[in-house]
Amino acid sequence: KQEVTQIPAALSVPEGENLVLNCSFTDSAIYNLQWFRQDPGKGLTSLLLIQSSQREQTSGRLNASLDKSSGRSTLYIAASQPGDSATYLCAVEGRTGANSKLTFGKGITLSVRP
């Protein structure tokens, strides 16, 4: 059974800081890994998707890396801004059958202080 862990549960940083959010998963037989952002009481916004054959993806100030063999992914946020304050969720999608679904971590709640 796939399990996704995100530690710490919460993080507070000053504006302008570069930061790394970590995600680990137990089963390396994944189809893809996605990072999402969720604002309080809202739905999810997809930030980056990394296919299992890829090592990283970049979008603006965001960079996500994937190391399948070690079961780890990181989301790097450059020059953080107060508008980045949200909960960041990591999710992995299995390949087939009962694993053909997104399994989510519990998220990291990020607060960027002005």
Next chain:
Amino acid sequence: EAGVTQSPTHLIKTRGQQATLRCSPISGHTSVYWYQQALGLGLQFLLWYDEGEERNRGNFPPRFSGRQFPNYSSELNVNALELEDSALYLCASSLRYGTVKGTQYFGPGTRLLVL
């Protein structure tokens, strides 16, 4: 292009009642997924429909059921509501090309409160 839409935005029911939640996918998307986000439990996969058929089901009791219509919209039905069913229910849609699965795009959710 319109995103994934869900209705209603909020729903209040009492124990034992039935709830029906609706989802319209992004135009052209054939797969619809349902997730439950309950306080303290994180996001849990409920159901996946593709081309009108149920493709996968999470670890939820049979009173959680759904269907996908010919226009790819979907309904989630929850029978015999219990207090712990109170949660944000999120719907997502994606493209599929054979065995290739696309990014899942999420709707804003329906917040269900069971009293």
